[in-house]
Amino acid sequence: MRAAPLPSARLHDPALLRRGSMLLAAAVLLWPLLVWTEFNPATLFDARSLRATWRFVSDFVPPKHDAAFLAELARETWRTVAIATAGLTLAWLIAVPLALVATARLSVSALAGHIGVLPFVLRQGVRWVLIVLRSIPELVWALVFVRVVGLGPTAGVLAIAIAYGGMLGKVYAEILESSDPAPTQALLRNGSGRLQALLFGALPACSSELVSYTVYRWECAIRSSVVLGFVGAGGLGQQLDSATKMFAGAEVGAILLVFIALVALSDRVSAALRKVTA
Amino acid sequence: MSAPGRPKGEYRSAQHEGTPVTGQPVDAARRHGLWILAAVLVLVVASFATLDLRWADFLSPSELAKIGAFAASFFPPETSPAFLRKTLNAAAETMAMSLLGTLLAGVAGLALALPASARGGPAARAMHAASRLLLNALRSIPELVWASLLLIAAGLGPFPGTLALALHTTGVLGRLFAESIENAAPEPALALRVRGIGRVRVFLWATLPQVLPQLLSYSLYRWENNIRAAAVLGVVGAGGLGQMLYYHLGLFQMHETCTVLLAMVLLVAMVDGLSFGVRKQLTR
Numbered sequence: 064m065r066a067a068p069l070p071s072a073r074l075h076d077p078a079l080l081r082r083g084s085m086l087l088a089a090a091v092l093l094w095p096l097l098v099w100t101e102f103n104p105a106t107l108f109d110a111r112s113l114r115a116t117w118r119f120v121s122d123f124v125p126p127k128h129d130a131a132f133l134a135e136l137a138r139e140t141w142r143t144v145a146i147a148t149a150g151l152t153l154a155w156l157i158a159v160p161l162a163l164v165a166t167a168r169l170s171v172s173a174l175a176g177h178i179g180v181l182p183f184v185l186r187q188g189v190r191w192v193l194i195v196l197r198s199i200p201e202l203v204w205a206l207v208f209v210r211v212v213g214l215g216p217t218a219g220v221l222a223i224a225i226a227y228g229g230m231l232g233k234v235y236a237e238i239l240e241s242s243d244p245a246p247t248q249a250l251l252r253n254g255s256g257r258l259q260a261l262l263f264g265a266l267p268a269c270s271s272e273l274v275s276y277t278v279y280r281w282e283c284a285i286r287s288s289v290v291l292g293f294v295g296a297g298g299l300g301q302q303l304d305s306a307t308k309m310f311a312g313a314e315v316g317a318i319l320l321v322f323i324a325l326v327a328l329s330d331r332v333s334a335a336l337r338k339v340t341a
Numbered sequence: 342m343s344a345p346g347r348p349k350g351e352y353r354s355a356q357h358e359g360t361p362v363t364g365q366p367v368d369a370a371r372r373h374g375l376w377i378l379a380a381v382l383v384l385v386v387a388s389f390a391t392l393d394l395r396w397a398d399f400l401s402p403s404e405l406a407k408i409g410a411f412a413a414s415f416f417p418p419e420t421s422p423a424f425l426r427k428t429l430n431a432a433a434e435t436m437a438m439s440l441l442g443t444l445l446a447g448v449a450g451l452a453l454a455l456p457a458s459a460r461g462g463p464a465a466r467a468m469h470a471a472s473r474l475l476l477n478a479l480r481s482i483p484e485l486v487w488a489s490l491l492l493i494a495a496g497l498g499p500f501p502g503t504l505a506l507a508l509h510t511t512g513v514l515g516r517l518f519a520e521s522i523e524n525a526a527p528e529p530a531l532a533l534r535v536r537g538i539g540r541v542r543v544f545l546w547a548t549l550p551q552v553l554p555q556l557l558s559y560s561l562y563r564w565e566n567n568i569r570a571a572a573v574l575g576v577v578g579a580g581g582l583g584q585m586l587y588y589h590l591g592l593f594q595m596h597e598t599c600t601v602l603l604a605m606v607l608l609v610a611m612v613d614g615l616s617f618g619v620r621k622q623l624t625r
Contacts, residue, residue, distance in 0.1 A: 099437035100499040116494040145388035202573040326481040
């Protein structure tokens with residue numbers, strides 16, 4: 064069932080000029096990038112680094128699996144999950160009040176047309192706090208907190224709490240503002256308090272989106288809790304860091320496997336939870 | 342949480358007009374929700390209980406005063422021209438790492454997305470499964486972990502950092518690309534295929550034009566993520582602003598640390614703004 068082939072002589076690519084010039088521009092831009100990043104794949108393939116890599120990677124199989132190591136691995140895995148969960152709980156406690164202050168949806172003065180000066184300044188102030196909290200990566204927060212509270216899970220929990228508090232607060236405020244304003248305004252106009260307007264006007268419409276975003280962030284927090292271990296905040300990351308530094312390939316293999324399984328599991332749990340709440 | 346005296350049943354029946362109000366599924370869903378809530382609470386309590394969090398050390402007045410002094414020691418930021426130039430160089434390095442990493446990931450992600458979006462016979466299915474598995478493995482290992490593993494093969498510096506960004510981002514972008522290729526309208530491709538045109542050309546002229554704006558938009562979104570990641574990769578020795586931060590914070594040179602932090606925040610804000618603008622142009 065083939066249609067007649069097209070006469071190929073008269074055909075040309077109508078987008079040829081645009082595609083060609085885009086590729087050329089990309090190549091010109093690429094050159095300084097390659098220089099700046101010291102991009103040199105040859106270093107991967109010189110004999111010494113190949114030998115070191117091969118020795119390291121060939122140790123991955125079989126992964127280390129004696130009972131003592133596995134018990135330690137299980138303990139560190141739980142610690143990773145616990146740091147993420149505790150951090151996210153504190154982040155939630157930071158985010159909820161800030162989001163409620165930041166969202167214009169609950170503004171009483173906005174009902175009269177435009178927001179009053181003082182409430183506007185307060186809202187913008189809280190927004191800036193949220194932006195600052197989340198624009199510093201959690202790893203940097205962890206580095207700073209390790210200096211303050213010492214090595215251990217406290218630094219990790221605090222770092223996740225602050226960075227994720229900013230993220231959650233900003234997104235919560237945005238979700239509340241993207242909902243239909245009519246129910247909340249109707250309640251506020253008729254003299255209900257802000258809390259009631261929130262509970263019965265805004266929340267019913269946005270609760271599933273709010274829960275879904277929170278669960279998604281929990282999943283992200285587990286991933287970043289592993290990363291935080293690299294600066295001494297405990298958990299799987301710390302073990303992975305020390306195992307890599309000691310070239311203990313078998314341990315690294317086992318930890319990576321556990322880590323991939325943990326991420327896949329939290330992915331599943333999070334997807335299932337979001338489906339239930341949707 | 343229900344207000345007393347509120348006619349619940351009436352509200353529900355008014356919402357689902359025509360469906361019989363049995364109350365059964367709603368109650369089941371509510372029970373389900375309560376179980377989940379209980380499980381979440383148990384998880385939270387267990388987390389706090391098992392971690393040896395030293396709040397007492399941290400929240401006592403003397404400690405809080407120490408933290409205040411620590412925070413104050415960051416200011417003012419170091420502003421000597423020589424140091425600013427060094428910071429600018431590191432920022433450029435971070436920027437280049439994030440751009441090149443995203444670019445490499447875009448190319449590799451597209452290459453892996455093609456088999457991952459393949460449909461058809463057993464060969465295509467096997468390819469589909471294999472490429473999905475590879476993408477998931479790449480994606481589930483964070484950039485920082487890739488970087489610390491790559492240090493063994495590629496030594497210190499921005500090069501392993503770029504590769505680490507590229508590897509993780511390949512996993513993320515490959516999955517997103519595969520999804521948008523799968524969701525592209527099949528008719529244009531079919532129209533070319535029945536005329537006997539080869540697979541490569543069908544992809545280039547029927548599928549790619551449809552999905553290109555979305556692919557670019559995903560790549561830009563990942564670039565925003567990668568500038569954040571690139572800024573901290575240096576902590577494990579992979580170059581850029583992160584390496585400077587780690588070095589100066591390690592030596593307790595707080596003013597220098599403050600400058601680097603400010604540069605980080607500015608760089609991230611700049612990339613966010615740029616990417617936002619470009620994406621707005623793309624989706625217009």
